[in-house]
Amino acid sequence: MSEIEADQSKRQLILDAVQDKAMENQEQDSPDKKIEIVVFSMAQRYFAFKGAGIREILPYTPITEVPGCPRTIRGIINVRGIIESVVDLHTLLEIEDTPTSNRTRLILAQSEEILSGIQVESVEDVLSIEPRRIKTVISTLPAATKKYALGGGELYKEHYVVLLSLKKIFTELLK
Amino acid sequence: MENEVTLLFFNIMGIDFALDVESVTAMVSVESLANQKSGIVWFHEKIDFPQTPVVYDCPKALRIMIGKKQFHLVIDNPRNMPVVISIDTIKPFPVLVDQFSASTPLWAVYPLKDRLVLLVDPLTMFP
Numbered sequence: 001m002s003e004i005e006a007d008q009s010k011r012q013l014i015l016d017a018v019q020d021k022a023m024e025n026q027e028q029d030s031p032d033k034k035i036e037i038v039v040f041s042m043a044q045r046y047f048a049f050k051g052a053g054i055r056e057i058l059p060y061t062p063i064t065e066v067p068g069c070p071r072t073i074r075g076i077i078n079v080r081g082i083i084e085s086v087v088d089l090h091t092l093l094e095i096e097d098t099p100t101s102n103r104t105r106l107i108l109a110q111s112e113e114i115l116s117g118i119q120v121e122s123v124e125d126v127l128s129i130e131p132r133r134i135k136t137v138i139s140t141l142p143a144a145t146k147k148y149a150l151g152g153g154e155l156y157k158e159h160y161v162v163l164l165s166l167k168k169i170f171t172e173l174l175k
Numbered sequence: 176m177e178n179e180v181t182l183l184f185f186n187i188m189g190i191d192f193a194l195d196v197e198s199v200t201a202m203v204s205v206e207s208l209a210n211q212k213s214g215i216v217w218f219h220e221k222i223d224f225p226q227t228p229v230v231y232d233c234p235k236a237l238r239i240m241i242g243k244k245q246f247h248l249v250i251d252n253p254r255n256m257p258v259v260i261s262i263d264t265i266k267p268f269p270v271l272v273d274q275f276s277a278s279t280p281l282w283a284v285y286p287l288k289d290r291l292v293l294l295v296d297p298l299t300m301f302p
Binding site: 062064065066067068069070071073076077078081082083084085087113114115116170173174 | 190191222223224225266267268269270271272274275276278279281284286289290291293
């Protein structure tokens, strides 16, 4: 490698690191500015995504399985002519699956370049909260949940809600 | 037409598939291949189905030919008539799925009414 090429490569590494840092910071919020969260439930536990990453909340629609995909990807759906994947959060979080019902929803979420549906048992509410109410996750959370958690707190009707990171979930699924 | 493709639809274990008939030279009964020792591929041998065992209700064998090479691909529940579709209606797999389907014979999706049909490249299924 020539000196010029080595220099370019080093610059690219620095730029990549700066970009990564900027993306990490995007997930941190100003303590005074309220943020929206979408609260949902699964297996009688409460979770949330930041509203900024949520494009739509869709009613359940039959999912077409794609052979060859891992169990964490339930299949594909047609959203007004665009084919989107559906993530199986039960498998990812290692919690018990439940049959679909009239409360089942598909949350269409985006993080960076990845857009995907995420099947949840029920969407409970969309809340506007102060970021300081979100604390570090409790130590007793199952490891599979902690892995994707940004934080948690008593955010919905005195229930403990785990705020999940879309970025962490999609990054894991891209492996 | 250049911007059209003729698809043969079939269904295995409740999943809809279709393939381009360009390389299909015949559809024969599986029984007619009883004396054939090689050159037969059952569809599920090349595709990892989510449910096992894979059960065929009404299997048929497609004779697939590329150049002078041929094999028989056994599928299930084929529709009687192929259908001509515009290539503009074919959709790519989303990113999370594409990373896995790229190493399989599945290459795209065709939305058909309220169903999604997985398009298969039979040429990648040679025994």
